[in-house]
Amino acid sequence: MTLNNRRRLAAGATLIAALTAGVVPATTAHAAPAVPGATKATTPAPDMEGVVAALNAAMVEGAPGAMARFTGPDGVQARTVGVRDRESGAAMDVRARFRIGSVSKTFSSVVLLQLVQERKLELDAPVNRYLPGLLPDDRITVRHLLTHRSGLADYTDAMFEHTVPGFEAVRNRVFSYQELVDLSLSEPRTTEPGVAYKYSNTNFVVVGMLIEKITGKPVAKE
Template identity: 45%
Template sequence: MTIRGMRSAGVLAAVMALTVTGAASATAQVSGIDRGVVQAGLDKIAADGATGVQARVTGRGESFTARGGVVEVGGHRPVPTNGHFRIGSITKTFVSTVTLQLVGEGKVGLDTPVSTYLPGLLPDGDAITVRHLLQHTSGLYNYTNAMPLDPAGFETIRFKHYEPRELVAMATSRPLDFPPGTKWNYSNTNYIVIGLLIEQVTGAPYEQAVRDRILRPLHLSHTSLPGDRVTVPHPHAHGYLQPTSPPVDVTALNPSWGWAAGEMISTTADLDRFMSALLQGKLLAPAQLAELTKSLPFTQGYGLGIAEIPLPCGVTVYGHDGGIPGYASVAVSTKDTKTRLELSITTGPVAGEFSGIGEVIDEVFCP
């Protein structure tokens, strides 16, 4: 699996690539989720190059946690089922939720140019709207593509502090990838700009808006926005750069280069509560909840900070994945929130495809 920036394409690809097993199990009569099948999938992930993996499953009248692998390379301690982990781009779903709350309050317009709120920040700010940013249709160059995030280069920036406007400048030094609103391309730059927009509109750090509007109301006490803090709260498993020999433990890093696009830390329990509350309309008014999940024909099912993912068995799930050096994660749910899955992988020094993710998702969502 390849991690580039704050998105783990391998995790989401595994969700969308379910073909044979999903179709086969769609006809099976199953009254409950087979924990043995879930455990086998997690063990397969660990055997395929992960250091460890933890999952939280809700569905068919039951809820449980499971795990595979170990806390750190060479050790024997099992991964904690309540462990903290870096969630990477799942941060975007939190940030989009705050933005849509501001839309509902009349403080932000989805189809208003960015230059209205942040004059001079973007050379094409008059043509790029808030919706374009949230949906990755702005055409802005992805700044993480210009950063040394490969194993050889990451150590040179691992503990470096980045300012948000410095990250935006990396992107705006390049031309747009395409005219705004005409194509879709995942770009972390979009959510750095959204973070700055939230700060401009609220008059406070974007982190405070996330805490006040989401974390505190939902009592997500194990979710944090670390800023320059390099450590992950205990308990946690260790993540490693891929591929490296000898192993390079990158559990400690400065996530300021991810900021509003991917800096957050959470647990499967907190992510589960967030996704459930979000899709049940507890955080957004009906009009904004509808906008959240509204995709366009060319956006690959991506709405405004959340993706709609049709599985071959006929079930559609909604959620996001995330990747940051050392960690890969996914949080997905059916729209009615009756079936949910949160999963965190701590990557090992050997790269793997982690096909066991598909087996877990198939067992959870395809009865």
């Protein structure tokens, strides 16, 4: 693990600890039988000072700014530090648009499974049934995408081989789904379909293509 990764993990752990310090789930407070005359348990307030300390720690490590939002029994509390744009000096804003990165995979997976529930596609059907000719192997199913058993190479492996330079080279470029699939298909497949688990970001790209094909709407809208 690199030093930067350790620092990110440490900052993340600090933030999580700050958010959860003193926070008791509502179910815990009412788990025990009521005792006559006993004082009703209350949920302690979150340590928002600790949250700010964690955000400031992220800035010490080089972040231009950081933000956190806590949702609890008493509503929503947010804290921000630093700026979201070093050039303009615009302050960090919890209402601003920002990249959610891999969090999008969770949403996409849920939407795809909802479409399965609505009988608009089948998990064990070939991907090429819905996206004819997209993949070079008709044995690759929708389920293989979600379980990372498609064998499709991860297009990010070559892209981020030299992590920081690789990221900086593409961070402001917008790729189409087809471009990312083409990058994957230019590499050897990692396994035969269904044979073994091998994580690949390409699987989620195809999931996005399936959602848009079936619904006729952008993934973000769905």
